[in-house]
Amino acid sequence: MSDGEEARVLEKALSSYYHYEEYALNEIWKPRMCKWMSLSNLQKSKIPWYGKYLGELKRCIMKNAEFYRLVVQRSVAYWGCNPNPDQWSQPTSYDMDKTVLMFTQILREWSQECQDERDLLLTRLRAFLNQEIPNKFERRVVKVLIPGAGLGRLIVDLVNDGFCVEGNETSYHMLLLSRFILNGEHPKEGLTIYPFVHTFSHQLSHEHQLRPIRIPDVRISEMLNGVCSMSMSAGSFVDLYGPPLGIKWSEYYSADIEMIRYREQNASSVRIVVTNFFIDTGSNILDYLETISHVLEDGGYWVNFGPLMYHYENDSQVEVTGDIDPTTGEVKNVNRFVPVKGLELSLNDLIQVACDQYAFDIIAKEIGIKSGYGRDPTGIALLGYMCNYWLFKKRKKSFSIC
Amino acid sequence: MSDGEEARVLEKALSSYYHYEEYALNEIWKPRMCKWMSLSNLQKSKIPWYGKYLGELKRCIMKNAEFYRLVVQRSVAYWGCNPNPDQWSQPTSYDMDKTVLMFTQILREWSQECQDERDLLLTRLRAFLNQEIPNKFERRVVKVLIPGAGLGRLIVDLVNDGFCVEGNETSYHMLLLSRFILNGEHPKEGLTIYPFVHTFSHQLSHEHQLRPIRIPDVRISEMLNGVCSMSMSAGSFVDLYGPPLGIKWSEYYSADIEMIRYREQNASSVRIVVTNFFIDTGSNILDYLETISHVLEDGGYWVNFGPLMYHYENDSQVEVTGDIDPTTGEVKNVNRFVPVKGLELSLNDLIQVACDQYAFDIIAKEIGIKSGYGRDPTGIALLGYMCNYWLFKKRKKSFSIC
Numbered sequence: 109m110s111d112g113e114e115a116r117v118l119e120k121a122l123s124s125y126y127h128y129e130e131y132a133l134n135e136i137w138k139p140r141m142c143k144w145m146s147l148s149n150l151q152k153s154k155i156p157w158y159g160k161y162l163g164e165l166k167r168c169i170m171k172n173a174e175f176y177r178l179v180v181q182r183s184v185a186y187w188g189c190n191p192n193p194d195q196w197s198q199p200t201s202y203d204m205d206k207t208v209l210m211f212t213q214i215l216r217e218w219s220q221e222c223q224d225e226r227d228l229l230l231t232r233l234r235a236f237l238n239q240e241i242p243n244k245f246e247r248r249v250v251k252v253l254i255p256g257a258g259l260g261r262l263i264v265d266l267v268n269d270g271f272c273v274e275g276n277e278t279s280y281h282m283l284l285l286s287r288f289i290l291n292g293e294h295p296k297e298g299l300t301i302y303p304f305v306h307t308f309s310h311q312l313s314h315e316h317q318l319r320p321i322r323i324p325d326v327r328i329s330e331m332l333n334g335v336c337s338m339s340m341s342a343g344s345f346v347d348l349y350g351p352p353l354g355i356k357w358s359e360y361y362s363a364d365i366e367m368i369r370y371r372e373q374n375a376s377s378v379r380i381v382v383t384n385f386f387i388d389t390g391s392n393i394l395d396y397l398e399t400i401s402h403v404l405e406d407g408g409y410w411v412n413f414g415p416l417m418y419h420y421e422n423d424s425q426v427e428v429t430g431d432i433d434p435t436t437g438e439v440k441n442v443n444r445f446v447p448v449k450g451l452e453l454s455l456n457d458l459i460q461v462a463c464d465q466y467a468f469d470i471i472a473k474e475i476g477i478k479s480g481y482g483r484d485p486t487g488i489a490l491l492g493y494m495c496n497y498w499l500f501k502k503r504k505k506s507f508s509i510c
Numbered sequence: 511m512s513d514g515e516e517a518r519v520l521e522k523a524l525s526s527y528y529h530y531e532e533y534a535l536n537e538i539w540k541p542r543m544c545k546w547m548s549l550s551n552l553q554k555s556k557i558p559w560y561g562k563y564l565g566e567l568k569r570c571i572m573k574n575a576e577f578y579r580l581v582v583q584r585s586v587a588y589w590g591c592n593p594n595p596d597q598w599s600q601p602t603s604y605d606m607d608k609t610v611l612m613f614t615q616i617l618r619e620w621s622q623e624c625q626d627e628r629d630l631l632l633t634r635l636r637a638f639l640n641q642e643i644p645n646k647f648e649r650r651v652v653k654v655l656i657p658g659a660g661l662g663r664l665i666v667d668l669v670n671d672g673f674c675v676e677g678n679e680t681s682y683h684m685l686l687l688s689r690f691i692l693n694g695e696h697p698k699e700g701l702t703i704y705p706f707v708h709t710f711s712h713q714l715s716h717e718h719q720l721r722p723i724r725i726p727d728v729r730i731s732e733m734l735n736g737v738c739s740m741s742m743s744a745g746s747f748v749d750l751y752g753p754p755l756g757i758k759w760s761e762y763y764s765a766d767i768e769m770i771r772y773r774e775q776n777a778s779s780v781r782i783v784v785t786n787f788f789i790d791t792g793s794n795i796l797d798y799l800e801t802i803s804h805v806l807e808d809g810g811y812w813v814n815f816g817p818l819m820y821h822y823e824n825d826s827q828v829e830v831t832g833d834i835d836p837t838t839g840e841v842k843n844v845n846r847f848v849p850v851k852g853l854e855l856s857l858n859d860l861i862q863v864a865c866d867q868y869a870f871d872i873i874a875k876e877i878g879i880k881s882g883y884g885r886d887p888t889g890i891a892l893l894g895y896m897c898n899y900w901l902f903k904k905r906k907k908s909f910s911i912c
């Protein structure tokens with residue numbers, strides 16, 4: 109993406125947070141108010157408290173909007189944006205939907221309520237790290253890369269454990285919000301959100317639905333403890349860390365000469381890659397395997413946790429791919445009709461391909477671990493996913509003389 | 511719905527089953543074939559078996575299509591349809607989507623694999639029935655009503671237990687398929703379907719995805735045992751069994767004089783209502799409570815099982831309602847903009863309203879029962895729902911003299 113394009117994508121995300129109140133009231137509160145008003149007097153008399161409940165719902169949405177306005181205000185400063193919201197690129201309905209989903213993400217990564225959910229990976233990861241790299245001083249030079257790092261909780265946890273950690277994110281909704289949280293010097297539980305307010309199914313009580321959650325659950329600056337070895341790169345995982353060439357050109361893998369050089373520098377540069385609810389997010393999982401293999405040093409480790417819920421499985425869109433000419437850098441053989449769906453490898457196939465084709469060895473593997481995703485642990489929320497955990501080691505390349 | 515309208519809705523469902531092959535190949539197989547062909551030679555060499563796998567996938571879809579063609583052939587006979595598919599009403603994309611979802615429904619209701627899932631309600635229901643109505647002869651005159659009966663498994667199970675059972679369904683996808691299954695004289699496991707073929711996420715292996723399932727898991731004619739007390743009504747639950755007047759006129763509650771009379775006859779006509787994954791399907795849950803109360807005799811029972819996953823929670827459409835003039839039968843005060851979303855009562859609110867406003871007493875209640883819905887019990891499928899079970903008794907009306 110050019111700088112101009114990046115600024116536009118950032119503005120759309122910023123603008124979506126800015127417009128959350130109007131959007132959420134229109135989508136969530138207003139139709140329900142209309143529905144309530146349309147009931148017969150008899151039915152209104154059956155649930156006379158419903159109007160008052162809708163009033164409380166509205167107030168909770170407005171408090172969420174205050175939170176987002178603070179995010180916007182700080183972000184304009186952090187990112188050096190045009191301070192005039194009226195001049196920002198217009199958010200799409202997809203951008204607006206994300207402002208609702210982000211509350212679940214905040215809950216997942218930064219609330220006390222979801223500590224057990226985070227521990228499903230963290231406990232396993234730490235068991236491995238404590239055994240493999242127990243020495244604090246060695247940890248300072250061990251680079252860990254976390255693609256699809258979301259709001260950065262795992263980055264902070266591993267920095268706190270002494271590692272040198274780089275997160276990577278492609279979504280500006282995530283990048284804006286993570287920077288706000290990570291850099292904001294917030295006191296523990298200094299911010300209040302109402303993350304359940306948009307969800308009307310699977311609710312134990314309406315009080316439960318409208319309850320506040322205080323975040324973050326930790327004082328982040330204390331966890332970072334003056335350590336400098338934390339960063340977040342903005343961009344597509346494959347574009348930044350993949351092989352210099354050899355992957356098809358696309359919206360997420362550029363032919364830009366500077367990017368090609370950046371990828372070259374990233375070869376074998378990282379001891380550990382951790383993919384957490386990430387491996388199933390792309391439209392070509394082989395590109396991800398190629399990239400993980402490229403960025404890992406020989407003998408490096410890939411830790412994966414999450415389900416195989418392929419993001420594009422039911423998406424009927426097409427994307428554009430092409431071949432990058434290795435000599436001239438030109439893009440040729442452009443194909444404008446590549447379906448985004450496909451290559452949704454089963455667990456066995458994914459593991460087999462990783463081992464046979466991408467030179468990984470299985471060190472540990474556990475399947476069917478039950479996990480929610482920003483799941484409310486109290487109440488009757490949807491149960492969630494069967495997740496897989498694996499620890500793979502990148503085989504050292506052997507030289508064969510033919 | 512007029513007879514003409516009903517014929518059209520039936521034809522659309524029939525037509526959707528008839529066109530399943532083309533639809534499923536276009537949506538599911540073809541884009542994946544395109545994706546596969548678009549890969550670089552290098553990436554093709556990483557998963558050389560993928561093309562062959564897609565070929566098997568295609569064959570499984572075509573076998574599913576054979577099954578549906580048999581359903582269509584028999585249905586034309588059962589329902590006396592126009593035998594010329596080219597003259598049938600065109601299915602919408604919603605109708606076509608349903609042809610994929612119906613495989614999950616067949617799995618849920620008629621496979622051995624999902625017996626444990628069915629038992630979550632059946633075991634509890636039978637415990638109650640064996641205690642309350644242990645006598646076989648009494649059972650013959652006990653009427654059970656099952657709104658949203660789907661493919662009729664619960665009807666058959668309760669008829670086999672000796673009860674007099676009426677199912678009710680509004681969906682012609684369900685009505686066509688249930689009649690095919692119930693009336694088809696199929697040998698046990700006489701039909702083969704490939705219900706997992708449309709699902710690429712959460713798969714243990716591709717063999718697992720492409721495996722056949724034999725249905726039905728029982729010889730249905732043996733279970734029915736010559737008993738006549740089984741029926742399935744076609745239409746909306748509220749329209750057929752609700753109070754004669756007093757609910758707002760809408761697409762699912764008509765002002766038709768014959769229907770009003772039919773509702774009057776159905777007052778206090780049933781000893782037990784069983785709602786299984788049904789209570790959250792409507793756009794006005796109070797209409798459902800009103801209807802259950804109206805159709806039950808005093809002292810009758812309402813058994814509910816399922817989650818609170820409100821069907822219309824995220825649906826932005828509007829529906830039309832109006833008031834039925836009790837004297838003239840005319841529809842007045844028509845409101846064309848009633849949101850379908852809203853009234854998604856929490857568990858506590860729903861139970862409280864049922865008891866305080868609709869004269870139910872709680873006999874038994876269990877919350878947070880984990881259940882899938884046509885869930886593949888082997889493998890790593892999505893976990894499913896937290897369901898609630900309750901047994902309510904309709905209080906006898908007491909007369910107060912003011």
Ligand SMILES: Nc1ncnc2c1ncn2[C@@H]1O[C@H](CSCC[C@H](N)C(=O)O)[C@@H](O)[C@H]1O
Nearest residue numbers: 256257258277278279282344345384385389
């Ligand atoms: N190609 C890509 N490069 C980098 N990040 C990507 C990406 N495709 C998707 N993502 C990001 O991957 C994340 C998946 S959601 C998981 C977030 C976090 N790891 C957690 O476990 O909570 C999203 O934030 C999404 O924006």
Ligand SMILES: Nc1ncnc2c1ncn2[C@@H]1O[C@H](CSCC[C@H](N)C(=O)O)[C@@H](O)[C@H]1O
Nearest residue numbers: 658659660679680681684746747786787791
């Ligand atoms: N107003 C209404 N009247 C009758 N059936 C309805 C209805 N609204 C939805 N339904 C039906 O309710 C069913 C819900 S799915 C549950 C099916 C079955 N009871 C089972 O447990 O497997 C669907 O078949 C749907 O068509």
